[in-house]
Amino acid sequence: MTAATADDATRRDFLYVASGAMGGVAVAAVAWPLIDQMNPSTAALALSSVEVPLDSIQVGQGITVKWRGQPLFVRRRTPEEIAKARAVDVASLPDPLANNDSLPENAPATDANRTTKPEWLVLKGVCTHLGCTPTISTPTDVQGEYGGWLCHCHGSQYDTAGRIRKGPAPRNLEVPPYAFLSDTRIKVG
Amino acid sequence: MSGPSTYNPKSGIEKWLDTRLPLPRLLHDTMNTFPTPKNLNFWYVFGGILTFCLAVQIVTGIVLAMHYKPDAALAFGSVEKIMREVNYGWLIRYVHANGASMFFLAVYIHMFRGLYYGSYKAPRELIWIIGVLIYLLMTATAFFGYVLPWGQMSFWGATVITNFFSAIPLVGTHISTWLWGDFAVGDATLNRFFSLHYLLPFVIAAVVGLHIWALHVPGNNNPLGIDVKSPQDTVPFHPYYTIKDGFYLVLFVIFFSLFVFYAPEFFGNADNAIEANPLVTPPEIVPEWYLLPFYAILRSIPNKLLGVIALGAAILVLAFIPWLDTSRVRSCRFRPTMKWLFWFFVVDCLILGYCGSQPVDAVLAGIPLVLVARFGTAYYFGFFILLMPLVGLFETPKPLPASISQPVLGE
Ligand code: HEM
Numbered sequence A: 001m002t003a004a005t006a007d008d009a010t011r012r013d014f015l016y017v018a019s020g021a022m023g024g025v026a027v028a029a030v031a032w033p034l035i036d037q038m039n040p041s042t043a044a045l046a047l048s049s050v051e052v053p054l055d056s057i058q059v060g061q062g063i064t065v066k067w068r069g070q071p072l073f074v075r076r077r078t079p080e081e082i083a084k085a086r087a088v089d090v091a092s093l094p095d096p097l098a099n100n101d102s103l104p105e106n107a108p109a110t111d112a113n114r115t116t117k118p119e120w121l122v123l124k125g126v127c128t129h130l131g132c133t134p135t136i137s138t139p140t141d142v143q144g145e146y147g148g149w150l151c152h153c154h155g156s157q158y159d160t161a162g163r164i165r166k167g168p169a170p171r172n173l174e175v176p177p178y179a180f181l182s183d184t185r186i187k188v189g
Numbered sequence B: 001m002s003g004p005s006t007y008n009p010k011s012g013i014e015k016w017l018d019t020r021l022p023l024p025r026l027l028h029d030t031m032n033t034f035p036t037p038k039n040l041n042f043w044y045v046f047g048g049i050l051t052f053c054l055a056v057q058i059v060t061g062i063v064l065a066m067h068y069k070p071d072a073a074l075a076f077g078s079v080e081k082i083m084r085e086v087n088y089g090w091l092i093r094y095v096h097a098n099g100a101s102m103f104f105l106a107v108y109i110h111m112f113r114g115l116y117y118g119s120y121k122a123p124r125e126l127i128w129i130i131g132v133l134i135y136l137l138m139t140a141t142a143f144f145g146y147v148l149p150w151g152q153m154s155f156w157g158a159t160v161i162t163n164f165f166s167a168i169p170l171v172g173t174h175i176s177t178w179l180w181g182d183f184a185v186g187d188a189t190l191n192r193f194f195s196l197h198y199l200l201p202f203v204i205a206a207v208v209g210l211h212i213w214a215l216h217v218p219g220n221n222n223p224l225g226i227d228v229k230s231p232q233d234t235v236p237f238h239p240y241y242t243i244k245d246g247f248y249l250v251l252f253v254i255f256f257s258l259f260v261f262y263a264p265e266f267f268g269n270a271d272n273a274i275e276a277n278p279l280v281t282p283p284e285i286v287p288e289w290y291l292l293p294f295y296a297i298l299r300s301i302p303n304k305l306l307g308v309i310a311l312g313a314a315i316l317v318l319a320f321i322p323w324l325d326t327s328r329v330r331s332c333r334f335r336p337t338m339k340w341l342f343w344f345f346v347v348d349c350l351i352l353g354y355c356g357s358q359p360v361d362a363v364l365a366g367i368p369l370v371l372v373a374r375f376g377t378a379y380y381f382g383f384f385i386l387l388m389p390l391v392g393l394f395e396t397p398k399p400l401p402a403s404i405s406q407p408v409l410g411e
């Protein structure tokens, strides 16, 4: 009799654990579609690209175009701006990595790794702190101490290669994948 | 809701209901005979006012939702239509928009009240913690609501706040993308925020039910912070407190109306009258006034992850107050040191709020405000984490009266 009860108890334990486990699997299977539906839909994922004509941009000037719903900076740098960006010691930067989508992840943040042609700087205009659009420096209206961009939201400052120099932003402005179609036209994305 | 019921069904229908669904009994015990300390002062009227605010937001919100379109291309225009073409649309929207500010004003007074009189101390820890949960739900609801008119501040506020999650190592960017339903704030984001903005107030209503249920087990704390000793210490909720709460509710509605009718844009931000533009961030991003102190805490820390952690901790720490405060005495009336630290904390929150409203590089009388905000942040956390436990141990409280009735009767 006692043996039978003990036996019963173990069978019950097994049933409890097994149905508990199956219940857990069922809950997870139902929860996942409910969670994943919030991720970008196939329409949002369909990669879009944009072509940007460069011929109207003067030296020292920058433009902003819209790419995948976000701002994209295209800046034609002056020789001084290039020289300034090249003179920086990469080891001294807050973020020593290039953050260039066309290069390996561990590429150092040298000026050469931030550009394809030294004169042209192409960046996502999204501050790596909390996503505001930084304001560009012009020769007559310098923004921040490094001549690049200043993000007014919380004061992040970027240099003339779009690298973070001061403020709360942790990373350099992202360089999106892009290619020169000709000397005066690029395709981004 | 607890304790022996004094309900005595009289009519046939009351008796019939009482053995099936004793709703009249519940209402009778919670809102009529409920024994309430007789010394509750002005600062105790805000619980009722908060319930009123929630009802106002739900009623005006449901009406707004009949005219509002949660679509990035249509939202801004639909709010313009509410303002100009829908009959009384301007009134309903201004009541809803200012109602959110009134709601927060009331909740802050309500929370500081609890802090001053030690209402979070045993046996009321859960009332306090449920309150912190309500406050969290309110901030989420107000944040989602502020996105809906799809102005510049809606869009960029949403961008900055959803980017908080990108500070989390490894999975952070995936969480942001998941929240957006895209690679940036956009149509998908607006649509889901509308869904959540409609949902959360009803969740709040349910949690308010728990809050009141938990309150009705030990009953109200009171300005003396001592327990009710005898029935002489209490009066029935009705008519004593229904009349008092009703009177102050009328005053509150007058105050509320002054904003709705004479300064409807007082709490508003001019940038939100410009439609959302994903390419241009407004020169200053400022959250609604009720979030400014937390914004100042975020900005006072020059590191993304730590800033976001501090912001979260600033709210989370509230839930631990019942155990951080080591004092045996509840009310600050009898706590000579804590009283001052409390008032300094109130001022600290106001200073932080002011810092949060100013540009990052602002300087006041030669002092950079970031520095002020850093001291403010230090006091904010120091107050809870250091002062509360230590002062509770070392302070000598003043003698407590023997009962609630004693100081009144002067026995
Ligand atoms: C806890 C309660 C609530 C709070 C704190 C709250 C807060 C807000 C805020 C701050 C706004 C932005 C106002 C503006 O600047 O225009 C807003 C908008 C809106 N809310 Fe609510 N709300 C609440 C409840 C509700 C409910 C229950 C509904 C619907 C059932 C609703 C529907 C709407 C709609 C459609 C808008 C967009 C129209 C507008 O901007 O005026 N709200 N809400």
Ligand code: FES
Pocket: A127, A128, A129, A130, A131, A132, A151, A152, A153, A154, A155, A156, A167, A168, A169
């Ligand atoms: S978003 Fe640029 S500094 Fe915060």
